[in-house]
Amino acid sequence: MNKEFKQELESIFRDITVNITDDVTPVIAAAKPQILAILRFLKDKGYGHLAMISCVDWLKEAQFELVYLVSAYLKGDNEEPGQEKITILLKTRIDRDNAELPTAIPVFENAEPYEREIHELFGIHFTGHPRLLPLFLEREYKIPPFRKDFDSREYVKEVFDKIPFVEDKE
Amino acid sequence: MLIQSILIIAFGGAFLTYILGKASSALRDFLAVLISVSLTVLIFLAYGKTGEIAFASFMNLPLVLRINHLSWFFAIAIQTVTTLSVIFSLSYMKGKERVDFYYLMMLLCNSAMLGIVLSGDFVSFYIFWEIMSWSAFLLISYNRGGALYAGMKYIVMSIIGSMCMLIGIMSLYSTYGTLNIREIHDLISTASGEYLLFISILFLAAFGVKSALWPIHVWLPPAHSEAPSPFSAVLSSILIKMGIYGFVLILYVISGAALYLGLGGGSFRYILTLLAAITIIIPTFNALMQDDAKRLLAWSSIAQIGYIILGISIGTSLGLIGGLFHFFNHVAFKALLFLAVGAIEYRTGTRDLNSLGGLIKKMPVTFIAVLAGTFGLIGIPLTNGFVSKWLIYKTLILNNHPFLAFAALVGTWGTILYSYKLIHNIFLGQLPENLEHTKPAPASMKLPFIILSVVIVLFGILPGIPLKLINLITASLGFDLLNINIWGIASESGPLNIINIFAAFAVALIVVWFFFLISGKKVVISQDNSYAAGIDVPKGKYHYTVDFYNPMFRMIKPYFRDYMDEFYSQLVKALASLSDRVRRLYCGDLGVYVIYIVLFLSILVISKIGLNLW
Amino acid sequence: MRELELYFGPQHMGMVGNFSITLKVEGDRILQAISNPGYLHRGFEKLMEYRTWIQNFPIVCRMNVVEPDSMEMIYAMGVEKLAGLEVPERAHYLRSVYLELARVGSHLFGLWAYSNMLGFDTVAQWAMYHRDLVLDLFEELTGGRVYHIYIWPGGVRRDFPKGFKDKIVSALHSIGGCVPDYNNTFFENRLFYDRAKGIGKISQKEAMELGAAGQVLRATGMKYDIRKIQPYAAYDKVDWEVPIREEGDAYSRILVIRDEMIESVHMIFKLLDVMPEGPVYHRIPNPFKWTIPRGDAYVRIESSRGELGLYLVSDGGDKPYRAHFRTPSYPHGLIILERLLKGASVADVGNIMISLYVVAPEIDR
Amino acid sequence: MDRNQIKKWLESPGKMGHKYSLWAVYFCTGCGIIEIPPVITSRWDAERFGVLPAPSPRQANLFLITGYVSVKTLKAIIKTYEQMPEPKYTVGFGSCPINGGMYWDSYNTIKHLDKYIPIDGWIAGCMPRPEAIFIAVTHLWTLIDKGMAKGYVKYRENYGRYRENQEKALGKLEWPRLFPIKDENE
Amino acid sequence: MVTVMKILEIIVSPLVALIVGIFFLGLFRKMMARIQWRYGPPLIQPVIDLVRLFNQRGFSHGAVFDLGIILSLAGALVLVLFIPIGGMCPLANSGGLLVILYVMLFAPIGIALSGGEGANPNISIGISRKLILTLSYEVPFIFIILSLMSYYQTISIVEIVKAQAHYHWSLFSPLFLSGVAYFMILPAMLGIRPFDMASAPQEISSGIDVEYGGKYLAFSQIEHALSLFIVIALFVNLFLGGGNLPVFLLKMLAVFVCGVFIHASFPRFRIEQATKYLWFWPTIISFISLIVIQLIR
Secondary structure (H helix, E strand, O other): OOOHHHHHHHHHHHOOOEEOOOOOOOOOEHHHHHHHHHHHHHHHHOOOEEEEEEEEEEOOOOOEEEEEEEEOOOOOOOOOOHHHHHHEEEEEEEEEEEEEEEEOOOOOOOOOHHHHHHHHOOOEEEEEEOOOOOOOOOOOOOOOOOOOOOOOHHHHHHHHOOOOOOOOOO | OHHHHHHHHHHHHHHHHHHHHHHHHHHHHHHHHHHHHHHHHHHOOOEEEEEOEEEEOOEEEEEEEEOOOHHHHHHHHHHHHHHHHHHHHHOOOOOOOOOHHHHHHHHHHHHHHHHHHEEEEEEHHHHHHHHHHHHHHHHHHHHHHHHHHHHHHHHHHHHHHHHHHHHHHHHHHHHHHEEEEEHHHHHHHHHOOHHHHHHHHHHHHHEEEEEEEEHHHHHHHHHHHHHHHHHHHHHHHHOOHHHHHHHHHHHHHHOOOOHHHHHHHHHHHHHHHHHHHHHHHHHHHHOOOOEEEEHHHHHHHHHHHHHHHHHHOOOHHHHHHHHHHHHHHHHHHHHHHHHHHHHHHHOOOOOOOOOOHHHHHOOOOHHHHHHHHHHHOOOOOOOOOHHHHHHHHHHHHHHHHHHHHHHHHHHHHHHHHHHHHHHHHHHHHOOHHHHOOOOOOHHHHHHHHHHHHHHHHHHHHOOHHHHHHHHHHHHHHHHHHHOEOEEEEEEOOOOOEHHHHHHHHHHHHHHHHHHHHHOEEEEEEOOOOOOOOOOOOOOOOOOOOOOOOOOHHHHHHHOOOOHHHHHHHHHHHHHHHHHHHHHHOOOOOHHHHHHHHHHHHHHHHHHHHHOOOO | OOOEEEEOOOOOOOOOOOOOOEEEEEEEEEEEEEEOOOOOOOOOOHHHHHOOOHHHHHHHHHHHHOOHHHHHHHHHHHHHHOOOOOOHHHHHHHHHHHHHHHHHHHHHHHHHHHHOOOOOHHHHHHHHHHHHHHHHHHHHHHHOOOOOOOEEEEEOOOOOOOHHHHHHHHHHHHHOOOHHHHHHHHHHHHHHHHHHOOOOOOOHHHHHOOOOHHHHHHOOOOOOOOOHHHHOOOOOOOOOOOOOOOOOOOHHHHHHHHHHHHHHHHHHHHHHOOOOOOOOOOOOOOOOOOOOOOOEEEEEEEEOEEEEEEEEEEEEOOOEEEEEEEOHHHHHHHHHHHHOOOOOOOOHHHHHHOOOOEEEEHHOO | OHHHHHHHHOOOOOHHHHHOOEEEEEOOOOOOHHHHHHHHOOOOOOOOOOOOOEEHHOOOOOOOOOOEEHHHHHHHHHHHHHHHOOOOOOEEEEEHHOOOOOOOOOEEEEEHHOOOOOOOEEOOOOOOOOHHHHHHHHHHHHHHOOOOHHHHHHHHHHHHHHHHHHHHOOOOOOOOOOOOOOOOOO | OOHHHHHHHHHHHHHHHHHHHHHHHHHHHHHHHOOOOOOOOOOHHHHHHHHHHHHHOOEEEOHHHHHHHHHHHHHHHHHHHOEEOEEOOOOOOOHHHHHHHHOOHHHHHHHHHHHOOOOOHHHHHHHHHHHHHHHHHHHHHHHHHHHHHHOOOOOHHHEEEHHHHHHOHHHHOOOOHHHHHHHHHHHHHHHOOOOHHHHHHHHHHHHHHOOOOHHHHHHHHHHHHHHHHHHHHHHHHHHOOOOHHHHHHHHHHHHHHHHHHHHHHHOOOOHHHHHHHHOOOOOOHHHHHHHHHHHHH
């Protein structure tokens, strides 16, 4: 990740910060509407491998932070050597209530299960996603379980510990 | 007198039913059944009678009726199936339109078929043949729509066949001056081999079309599947067997075995057996690929016709017995299967094998009927189909036709596959939700099932009863009497003894059953409590019906397309375009016509002068 | 036309791991396949937020039972990166040897599963026997057969015991000595070729589009291996090759697995030869009060099934604020499997699934 | 086979048959399944004792629940257990089905498996060694011999309460009740 | 005296078949275990399994579910009566090989009916595969049977065995190619690998056996043991010259051991591959054999 790339990014997209802390994981922070455009730009630049989409619940700031981790595959004629070492962290913050985001499937097809998972575990709605069905969970949880205000230990005490043992009648 | 009264009742009853139907439908139904039953009784009474009566004349030709063992054998089969079909129709046709017409045609067709087997000369034979063809056409196209197309296909091929037969009959008349079958038989031994071959091929074409021999079978599958189910039963089990009757008539009654075997230096027989073998193999595999129950059975009918012709055409006593017995058995089980499919269609409204399933709990009697029918069709031991197929195989093996025997045996294994598909997709597996409230078949439908099932099993265990009669027929055709007992055949190399199999099987079944009863308890559970890899069974979506033999399909589909059908379609297209071109010659312009005439005359003149043709 | 839904798993002989695929079938062709994970979902990443940095080590390795070692490794790397810990030279080598042993064991497990799937018990049993030789080494080294917790932030828990090197060599020799047997009976078996050739074929372009990594990608001809691209531990200290194949079908995937296994064995020998002496870990502060400065980190390694990543966030406390694993089976099992099963035969479901090397607990976490 | 064995065979062939022919349902419920392949293959060879994996629950009489049970798996476990013919034996493998083990505070795993289906024996440990399975099998033999492995009877008798517990954890179950519930206020 | 002997034969021959079949099942497992570097179960393990299964409470899906399995076992028992077992052949005069061909239908059809009632697509797929496999191996099998029948000019299996006793084994006669073809289709007829797709546990959860538990599975196992016996006995009778009881059983054992080795060293075919295989080499070889026989005679 070199300076030119940083400048190019900053010139095309306004209001983003590119933060190069080490050689391999530059961080781009951008606002919600720009995400898809930046992802497409990165894909065109050769970062065609969406490693994953992650989500962090910042309870104190009442925000979700979505992190798109994008890296590059090997290419036969690699324009920028060493590109495949880089994993770009594209971060965006959205409000905790009314959490909504456009889906990244048009850019990266493999975003589908990640977004399904985040929808299920954090309750973030991805507009345009073809099947936001439950992925992992069988029970219904009032608060999506990966949010910070969901207390797993409390939940276990309330639900599972209250189910009685079946003892033999004497 | 008996023969005339049979035909008079048959024809008169048909029209009377139609007229009565205008007044009251209940009376019409009653009359139809009454006529059929009384005809059955009358024919039954005629057992063992032989005779010949001239009852009228047509253009100075005496029209002769006659009865003998062969005629009786076919007549009883015809009348039984028609009677059962009429009984079946009582509920099947209820509430449909043009029912009077349906009964008229049904009984007319029946009368014509009786007429065919009872006629003693070729004029009356031809007249009855045409009545049968046309009434069958009207019944096939009864449902209109696709049925009309099927009917057209049928009647066009039938007419071509009849024309061939007409030419043959005229030729016979011009040669021998008589059309009485018995007289022709006496005279024909003087005929030259070529003439005999010519006559045989003409008749072969006519009867081959009717009995759906391989290259000229294409009318059968659509016709059988589109006709009303009771008539499909008649169509499949007896109407196409009129072709078989024709074969027996022309090969054995007229020519006689000795002449037939020498026909064309023996090659005629080989070609016929070869065609029969192909008729077994190709339709069997085609039947595997069908999704429509009746179409599956239709292809199966063609295949079974192959067995019958194979047995008949091999030209030995054992083969003829096998062929005739298989004809009789096919009458029983194919009528049963078509009627049963009709009952299912009547109750569920569909005969699509892909959308049925699990009906065993709703229609148990129908299931047993289909089970008996398919067991007969496959030829499971202790059903009648086993005995006749065994006879045919044995003939083929003893006469050193291993490749024909191969065709017959492979056909049997193919039969298992499509029969099981029929049973499985309709009766076994999970019941779909929309069929939860299916009612069992009505009593008037069950009666034919029960009678025919009994026939299948009874003649499977006691094959001697029909075999003795068939033995008499073959004896009357000039073959040696075989040593037949009630349990089977006691012949030189490898006898058949059903009692052994029956006893062994009965004992084994009882032992196993007893063992089953005393060993361990069982819990009866519902169909939805089935293994689904730890997940609850999805309702209505857990039955493997579609493309049951999919891997097989993919392999054989390119080879077992109905090439003949395509060939005929192409032929028809080519003929149509040719006629179109011919039509264009007549453009309607007088000047052009004048030019035609001038051209024609000039050609005549030139040919006269230049070539000196005549 | 009746629809048929067939269930492949969770309780199914062909299912390795607790996973389910719902198949919509016509004849024996699959019209649509729907992966149905979640049978093993324990909410690991949530549980980690309740435990201190060190307490998480026992829990992390249980995320993937087939190869727990790469899970330890990546968590240790994440923690080291966040806390800025250094790892001594020898520990790098020990880690590499340990991870490669785990890779051999995991690939033998895959071979077991795959040959079992084709109904080839004999090879399956041999493979399982050989895997046990590797597990015996682990047992001696760490005390556990399956879960080892050997890798530790700042190094490894202990040095190799005396004579352990020879034991590794002899175990690997006995595995490597049987490779010709495996070749004769299985890899060069005509029936294996017939069953696997052309099955589950995926092009390189499609694989890249769907986020594939590991064998799935390498079987389409790309030398994409994190060990080469972004070397960690001691993988840049020795010479080794990334085995690839071009066809992208089940056959080539399985052969890539075999070649990788052989390559790993060679690599272990080389690593053992050049291994330096020295300390094996750096002391960490009091683990009960250990806090890690605020920040986030993404680390990735090549597990035996492909690219394994960890996104770790710390809010400066004694517990992780958020951890999220990028597991290789995730795209393979949830997207690529669904794609490849479309149009396949019912007989090949397990074949395709195991050739993709899908391990259910990794997906569910 | 000593004389004692033969006498036992003659006295109660059913029990002896069950002892020496334990077919386990092949169900990878949790991570404990990783030790099953070694157990059934060359190294430990459980077939010596007649222990064999069975592809379908209908054929099996032993249900080895290998490891933690998530809520979704519990449903499959109950379905599978109810599809097994009686008599049937269940063994919980690993710490997690006993009390939740490592996942005691997970929101998606059930903690005590014996609240939902009866368990005849437990194998503790994480991960238990393959030998532990054999110990469990021999222990199960003793239980069968003494007529103490009666989990299926318990299930039948207390089906009402089991079903209630299951529905508490899973919500309404789709399938109908296996047994008629005798007495609701027991 | 003759009748008594006959009745004795009728009782003894199914028992022999049953014992040998179950012994083969046990031997099968033991040998497989040894090939796989295992100790293996005791030889009587199938008996223990049967005892266990009879003591379990099986699930039934309805009348046909019961009837089918009874039908198939009865069919297998009847079939045993048609096959000469070392000189015993209770039903020698009842139709010969042709009847055997047909009685062989009972077992698969019974299983198919019973399985269909089980209302499980896994069973249906298994049956579909089994029937396709049957059709596939029947093509060479019929060629083989026809060559035998035309070579010996009889449809009676007893006569064929006798002819071999006077002369030499069919395998070392002009029927050599037929024997080779028969050996090639033997695994398919036995349903062992590579042709065990009808009950493939990893693909369709043991296919036709999915819904069988308790005594149903026990019946299915007994039927399997009997069919194992029948197929090998047929091969021994037709090509290896039969012989008296000990010789006969020894020959069967030899054929069986070959089968186990084939089972141990191949994975499973897909069904269409099996059909392709069976319709290629075995069919060609048996076809050539039939032509050779026709030319010789």
